[in-house]
Amino acid sequence: MAISPYFADRPAAALAMIDITAAVAIAMLAAWIGFATGAPDRAAATDVRPRVDADVEIPGEPIQPIPLDLAIDLRTAELGRRLFNDPRLSHRGTISCASCHAAEHDFAGDAPATEEPPRRNATLDVPTIRNSWFSIAQFWDGRAATLEAQVDFPLQSPDEMASSWPEVIGRLRADPDYLAAARAIGKEPLSPELVRASIAEYERSVVSSGSRFDAFLRGQGDALSADEKAGYALFKQYGCSACHQGVAVGGNLFQRLGLFGDYFHDRGGPITRADLGRYNVTGDESDRYVFKVPSLREAALLPPYFHDGSVATLEAAIATMARYQLGRKIPADDIRLIAAFLRSLPGTTAEARP
Numbered sequence: 646m647a648i649s650p651y652f653a654d655r656p657a658a659a660l661a662m663i664d665i666t667a668a669v670a671i672a673m674l675a676a677w678i679g680f681a682t683g684a685p686d687r688a689a690a691t692d693v694r695p696r697v698d699a700d701v702e703i704p705g706e707p708i709q710p711i712p713l714d715l716a717i718d719l720r721t722a723e724l725g726r727r728l729f730n731d732p733r734l735s736h737r738g739t740i741s742c743a744s745c746h747a748a749e750h751d752f753a754g755d756a757p758a759t760e761e762p763p764r765r766n767a768t769l770d771v772p773t774i775r776n777s778w779f780s781i782a783q784f785w786d787g788r789a790a791t792l793e794a795q796v797d798f799p800l801q802s803p804d805e806m807a808s809s810w811p812e813v814i815g816r817l818r819a820d821p822d823y824l825a826a827a828r829a830i831g832k833e834p835l836s837p838e839l840v841r842a843s844i845a846e847y848e849r850s851v852v853s854s855g856s857r858f859d860a861f862l863r864g865q866g867d868a869l870s871a872d873e874k875a876g877y878a879l880f881k882q883y884g885c886s887a888c889h890q891g892v893a894v895g896g897n898l899f900q901r902l903g904l905f906g907d908y909f910h911d912r913g914g915p916i917t918r919a920d921l922g923r924y925n926v927t928g929d930e931s932d933r934y935v936f937k938v939p940s941l942r943e944a945a946l947l948p949p950y951f952h953d954g955s956v957a958t959l960e961a962a963i964a965t966m967a968r969y970q971l972g973r974k975i976p977a978d979d980i981r982l983i984a985a986f987l988r989s990l991p992g993t994t995a996e997a998r999p
């Protein structure tokens with residue numbers, strides 16, 4: 646599978662930062678899961694820096710609510726929303742960011758994971774951009790350190806927008822509306838930096854607002870049903886929250902897929918370049934099959950599951966995780982309860998704020 650254009654740039658600085666704290670994070674992880682053996686030593690973990698100023702800190706909980714005030718610059722975010730939906734960012738003027746991350750599809754794609762060229766990238770499941778700024782890095786393999794840096798990849802990838810900055814900036818500068826918008830926020834002349842910053846600011850405004858689970862965390866006991874509460878308790882007891890934790894219920898660690906058992910052997914089919922995960926970014930053998938632990942905030946809404954989109958239902962994804970990440974079989978009733986908990990996580994507000 647050739648998705649090489651994607652992997653051209655390496656966020657070296659960000660990786661260095663991540664490596665420093667790896668030992669600490671692995672130790673924490675081992676303690677949380679209670680592994681007796683050395684299995685987590687094989688995992689490449691990273692730090693759990695808080696990304697936002699929390700308005701509350703819920704003590705003793707691995708999951709924290711999404712802050713209510715995100716301090717978004719609304720004018721910049723509105724410019725970003727227009728750019729995100731503008732097909733002039735692609736070479737042929739046919740696809741925008743929203744073509745793959747449509748608001749009406751919860752900002753995720755519904756492209757089948759097996760789609761053949763010219764959309765070779767579709768061999769990777771399209772994640773939602775919602776809550777993506779709470780992550781330590783962008784993409785399944787974390788190859789973009791920030792939302793700003795992420796923009797360059799789809800814009801320039803021959804498999805996606807196949808465009809270039811001179812081309813894009815030339816077109817946008819010919820549009821009086823964009824020039825006026827850049828002037829209004831004091832960012833003239835319209836530049837690649839402004840496009841990156843605006844799109845990133847828009848993405849930061851796209852979060853799971855109104856999550857019932859957050860209402861529960863913030864003290865509203867009746868926001869969850871008894872089943873959903875039981876599911877959350879199981880999620881913690883089984884150790885899911887050792888990896889899926891923090892504001893985004895994930896997004897703040899890198900972990901190997903298949904700590905117990907060989908996921909890829911059992912899945913069958915050829916190992917694609919995308920399956921190599923973080924190895925494609927670092928070249929380290931220990932990063933083979935290592936992925937960013939995905940946020941589960943919107944997972945209930947967004948099948949199929951995993952980077953390869955190989956699993957169709959939430960229940961099957963939970964069973965797969967139990968088997969390959971925790972080395973155990975979870976009874977069907979517990980899977981049902983954990984799924985009920987995961988369905989309480991998504992936001993209830995469909996659109997982004999600006």
Ligand code: HEC
Pocket residue numbers: 651729734740741742743744745746754764766767769770771772773774777780782783784785786792795796799800804805806844848
């Ligand atoms: C042709 C489809 C397509 C287009 C167009 C596209 N994306 Fe994506 N996007 C993807 C896929 C596939 C991934 C996952 C790729 C990976 O992880 O390697 C992704 C990942 C992302 C992520 C990372 C999310 C995460 O959880 O790691 C962000 C943010 C994002 N895209 C924003 C954008 C922006 C901004 C644009 C426009 C400049 C854009 N995308 C255009 C398909 C697309």
Ligand code: HEC
Pocket residue numbers: 880883884885886887888889899900901902904936937938939940941944947949950951952953959962963966967970971983
């Ligand atoms: C050791 C770390 C670890 C543990 C423990 C863990 N996960 Fe995961 N989880 C991951 C990683 C890494 C992925 C991404 C794998 C991939 O896509 O290749 C993932 C993916 C998922 C997904 C798919 C999300 C998506 O958008 O595709 C779900 C759902 C999930 N995990 C639920 C759970 C549940 C429920 C548990 C507990 C039974 C659990 N996980 C335990 C690391 C972990």
